[in-house]
Amino acid sequence: MNDFFQNSLFAGVTLSLLSYILGMMLKKRFKIALFNPLLISIAVTIAVLLVAKVDYSAYNAGAKNLSWFMTPATVCLAIPLYEQWELLKKNYKAVLLSLLAGTLTSVFTILLLSMLFKLNHTEFVTLLPKSITTAIGMGVSEELGGYVTITVAVIVMTGILGNVFGELICRLFRITDPIAKGLSLGASAHAIGTAKAMEIGEVEGAMSGLAIAVSGVLTVIVAPFVAKLL
């Protein structure tokens, strides 16, 4: 089975899509945040791989073709942004200030909790870029001397959590404004949160896509200074 996956172009992708459809069916039937198609598809795929004794690298030999689309898709986030340009221009102050506040909240929450858990410097800087998009986060982690593979894992975990519980957290804080919703999803859960924002609405999606870029760049600027604090 492992060999088959290793050499198959379609096994990994088909398994991933099949489990995603299963997740969509469950979501339609049960309407609970935990029945999130992305979360279900990841869980089901892992379960199938474990039962069939297939390594991740064998699965990913085919499934990585899905990841290939990530750069062109991110480039396309410029389109909803362009379509919502007037709205963005009118609210640029709220956008910039809230994203700056979100970035600072992210790094200082991580600093405070890292101190509380007595993490060492390397562990701290590994977690520091966890709220931003993988490609930028990897660069920041590497620059600061973190464990890049763990950074990637934590970024993905953050995104999935944001995707699953984002709407619930918005409700908790009574965030109802579409612009505010989109910004908070993008600032905390980057592209995976943006996928959720796109499902909620066009304005939410556009703002979330913008938040990925702005929060990412802000973190690049802020992180080196905060890294010196622990």
Next chain:
Amino acid sequence: MKYVRQFLIILFISLMGEILKYFLPLPIPASIYGMVLMFAALKSGIIKLASVKETAHFLIDIMPIMFIPAGVGLMDSVGTLKSILIPVFVITVVTNITVMGVTGRVAQAMRKGADAHE
């Protein structure tokens, strides 16, 4: 032909993003440069919205499935995370809540303030 042309434009901008990343020594990925380039091209009229729209919306629509392989990769990182699993989990959950709460509330408060002035 329409979709081929649209896909080509999107890939070409992605390639330009890669070229920028190659020459600029910043930890910014090709996709973000590409997003900025695409926006600039649309805004300046070099690229018309109609010449990328359908393919762009399709790619955005199927975006969640692109994260499945990365998520499944967590099955391999559990081993390396083992020693700090609990702090990492707590930090991930708490940061998600604080960042979303602060960003959303600040944006919402400023929007309401702006509306009040109008």
